[in-house]
Every structure is written in C-alpha cells, then in structure tokens.
Amino acid sequence: MSNHNILLMYTITPKNHSAFQRMNALIQYLSEKGHNMHVLCAPDDDYSHYQYKDNVSFHFLKDKGLFKRLDFKKSDGKIFHKIKAICNVAISYLIPNPNYNWTKRAYNQAKEIIKKNNIDTIISSYAPNAPHLVSLKLKDDFPKLKWIADMRDEMSTSPYLKRLARYYTKRCEQKSVNNADAVVSVSEPILEDFKRFCKTPSVIFKEIRNGYNFDADKTSPLTNNERFTITYLGSFYGDINPNNFLKALSNLMAKQKLDIKVNFIGRSIPIKIPDNLKDIVHTQGAVPYDEVKVHMKQADALFMIYPTINRHGVYSGKLFEYLASGKPIIGMLDPTDVASKLIKQTNAGYTSCNSDIDGIEATILQAYTAWKNKEVLERDWDLVEDHHRSKQADKFDALIQELHQG
Structure with a gap:
C-alpha cells in the first residue's frame, strides 16, 4: 500500500x-x-x-x-x-x-x-x-x-x-x-x-x-427519566416537519394518559403544536455539535423524519449518530428506502411511513411500551460499527x- x-x-x-x-x-x-x-x-x-x-x-x-x-x-x-x-x-x-x-x-x-x-x-x-x-x-x-x-x-x-x-x-x-x-x-x-x-x-x-465519529455507546440505553423523552436533533424545513408526528401523538394522548416529553432541538420553521401537547413539547434552538451527544444520552428515544416522496437514497446524516448512541430510534420514513431498511437491519428502532397517521401512532406507542417495560432492543453492533x-x-x-x- x-x-x-x-x-x-x-x-x-x-x-x-x-x-x-x-x-x-x-x-x-x-x-x-x-x-x-x-x-x-x-x-x-x-x-x-x-x-x-x-x-x-x-x-x-x-x-x-x-x-x-x-x-x-x-x-x-x-x-x-x-x-x-x-x-x-x-x-x-x-x-x-x-x-x-x-x-x-x-x-x-x-x-x-x-x-x-x-x-x-x-x-x-x-x-x-x-x-x-x-x-x-x-x-x-x-x-x-x-x-x-x-x-x-x-x-x-x-x-x-x-x-x-x-x-x-x-x-x-x-x-x-x-x-x-x-x-x-x-x-x-x-x-x-x-x-x-x-x-x-x-x-x-x-x-x-x-x-459517526465517536465511540459507539453500547451501555444500556435506559435512563432515570420519569417521562418517556423523545428527542429530535436537527432542522425542520419544507416537507421535513413534525406535523404528522404531532397529529399522531395528539390522537394518542387524547385516547390515553401517557408520560411523554418531546424535545425539538435545532433550527426550525414555525411549528403548530396541538393544544393538548403544549405542556409536553419543548423547542430549543441549535446547539454546538459537542452538545449533541449530551442530548442523545439524556433521551429515551431519538426521533427522525424523512417524507415519503419521489426521492430515494437519503439516509440523513443524523441516522448514523443515532445508531451509535444506542438509543432506540422512532423513524417516520419511507418503508422502502435505505434509512428505514438500515434501522431494521441493525434492529435499532421502530419505523412507520410519514404519511400514515395511524401507523405513527402505533409506532410511538410501541416505543413507549418498550420503555415502560424496560425492554431493550438487541442492536447489531457489528453492522453499526461498519459506519464509523x-x-x-x-x-x-x-x-x-x-x-x-x-
């Protein structure tokens, strides 16, 4: 060589x-x-x-x-x-x-x-x-x-x-x-x-x-949070927005009382938060890159979104850092595209189509139930580490x- x-x-x-x-x-x-x-x-x-x-x-x-x-x-x-x-x-x-x-x-x-x-x-x-x-x-x-x-x-x-x-x-x-x-x-x-x-x-x-460019966190993803904390790290713009996620979460919270907290951290277009979610959805501006890992560590699940449109092959840079964090991923993604497939291959989380409100609702509930029961997904760390x-x-x-x- x-x-x-x-x-x-x-x-x-x-x-x-x-x-x-x-x-x-x-x-x-x-x-x-x-x-x-x-x-x-x-x-x-x-x-x-x-x-x-x-x-x-x-x-x-x-x-x-x-x-x-x-x-x-x-x-x-x-x-x-x-x-x-x-x-x-x-x-x-x-x-x-x-x-x-x-x-x-x-x-x-x-x-x-x-x-x-x-x-x-x-x-x-x-x-x-x-x-x-x-x-x-x-x-x-x-x-x-x-x-x-x-x-x-x-x-x-x-x-x-x-x-x-x-x-x-x-x-x-x-x-x-x-x-x-x-x-x-x-x-x-x-x-x-x-x-x-x-x-x-x-x-x-x-x-x-x-x-990702840090040591993968293979320790237990469980936290001492009293509420199931879902965190999104990144920008919202155009079709990449949490509207359907918030609709699904609003529907879910209207049906049953769940201990959930949502953090949106990053630059954002204006977000319309449903009335029954205003006490649990928190927004924060962009943070320095060095702080990203801290917020991932404090979360119980990491949220990512990519709309189901006529565009394929988009992993999103945050996916790889989410994978290395060890935290379960809640993905609103095209089920036929690369990001959703990689989450399934690594057994790193739960996905549904971004346009399927009922599916998103079920996905949130699935992740919440696993957290409530202290269940941990067995991640394929060999495949994750191939993405260092x-x-x-x-x-x-x-x-x-x-x-x-x-």
Whole structure:
C-alpha cells in the first residue's frame, strides 16, 4: 500500500456540521494512513477546534464574490433571517454559479499546489458545483491526476434546485461523471442516477456512506427519566416537519394518559403544536455539535423524519449518530428506502411511513411500551460499527489505491 499526495477541495466550513464532518473525517483518517493531505477550502475560525497531523496543510481561500449565499447566524433576528433567505432564493434563481470568484481563484491556487507538492490525487466535494468545476479544468491540465468526484447527495435531480441552477448543475454533473476517474455517493440509489449520465466505461462508481465519529455507546440505553423523552436533533424545513408526528401523538394522548416529553432541538420553521401537547413539547434552538451527544444520552428515544416522496437514497446524516448512541430510534420514513431498511437491519428502532397517521401512532406507542417495560432492543453492533467514519475513510483509501494500480 503506497502513500499519496492528495488535494481535497470543498467550500463547506465547520459551521455546516453535518456536511463538514465527512470532509473532516477524510482529513483525519487519510492523514493517519500516511497520505499527505493538502486541503483547499473556505476559511473559518472553527478550524482552531480541530487537531490534525503534521502531514495536513490547509490552503484557505476566501470567496470574494459579490453574489454568494448568505450564512445564517444565531444572532440574526427574524426579519434579518427572512431577508437573508429571500436573498439566497434570488441568488439560486438568477446566478448559476454564485461561487464564480472562488472557482476562478481556486483553480489558479490549485495549480500551484499541484506543481509544488507533486499532487497525484484530487478529491472534490459537492455541493456547490465549484470544486467539481475546478477539478474539470485541473484534469485537462494534468491528465495523469486521479480525480475522485465525491457527490455526497444528488446533483441535478435534487428537489431543492431552482430551474436555472438545475440546468447549470446538470451540465457540471454530466461533465464530472464522464471525466472523473471515480464517482462516489452516499447511497446506491443516488449512485444509480449518476450512472445514467456516464458514457465513459472506465469510471468507477462507489457507495461510501456517511457515518459517526465517536465511540459507539453500547451501555444500556435506559435512563432515570420519569417521562418517556423523545428527542429530535436537527432542522425542520419544507416537507421535513413534525406535523404528522404531532397529529399522531395528539390522537394518542387524547385516547390515553401517557408520560411523554418531546424535545425539538435545532433550527426550525414555525411549528403548530396541538393544544393538548403544549405542556409536553419543548423547542430549543441549535446547539454546538459537542452538545449533541449530551442530548442523545439524556433521551429515551431519538426521533427522525424523512417524507415519503419521489426521492430515494437519503439516509440523513443524523441516522448514523443515532445508531451509535444506542438509543432506540422512532423513524417516520419511507418503508422502502435505505434509512428505514438500515434501522431494521441493525434492529435499532421502530419505523412507520410519514404519511400514515395511524401507523405513527402505533409506532410511538410501541416505543413507549418498550420503555415502560424496560425492554431493550438487541442492536447489531457489528453492522453499526461498519459506519464509523474511519471505516468510510478506509473505503476512500482502498479506492485511491485501486485508481493508482490501474
């Protein structure tokens, strides 16, 4: 097994925790394997919280473009938050590549990094398009470079893209899957979509899922809570909302008195809480990533939701951390999709379709009854531990070795 000089490009920052954790794990574990990591990314003060080996070099490049997406901050008031949201929507409609300035400058800086450090491998991460666009030009300049296009999620088929952005993203997508040496995504269904665009037989397609990056908690999930505490950690937006969960819980509480408490922790759209639940449903803003494990530890069950829509292959980053927490999961999910299947394979919880109110009600009651009787699900820890971030980095390492042996 040989070590390589790798250029990793992305524009997400530690503030974007769920997306950033994948990049952070690659830096951490590939460098531990002896690869020399050169990271070209957007600057962020939060990097000071992370410790990396000496064979990791950061090349920070600020996006000086006029039209770029605005970051949301905890200090933003409601009006300022709405103004930022409107601006971001306008940018997504009107500006096909809001990271144009970063793309142009990153290309020039990447060329210098490649020449000075004998780079032989590029890993570019979407979204946005910018890292792939830079890699396309670098592949033309340095044909012997091995390029891994890490898509993570969908590109042009994403339901969140506006028309103009979808058009330009599709162009980037088609060029990337046909010019990269390997294309990586978090699930097989998403990977199959990328294969449809590929006319280059030599391209390797590889599923490398997201994961968790802490020691799995195999101790008893039971707590001393007087009430069955269900916790949701993450944002609510669009179709990802707790409306049907609250309807089902309201119906259940109207039928029988249950000792239940619900915590929604994270950024959220306005939530309409039924009158009979107002004393038991509590909302809290986003918490630092380091506090997430504390809230998981204090819960009796962890709640996750993904609507049953015409979109497949979405695990949701929180699923893997939920699995490692040892707590039972209450999942409102498409029963035919990957997240629900993984929960069943690991015996980690209870699931029902998000559109099935009666089914959700039954699922909540099933989890509550198990808690009341102090019953613990026997989790498949071997399968859970296959999703540690280090194992996912192992797959990237194996892919790098395969590309350079070919």
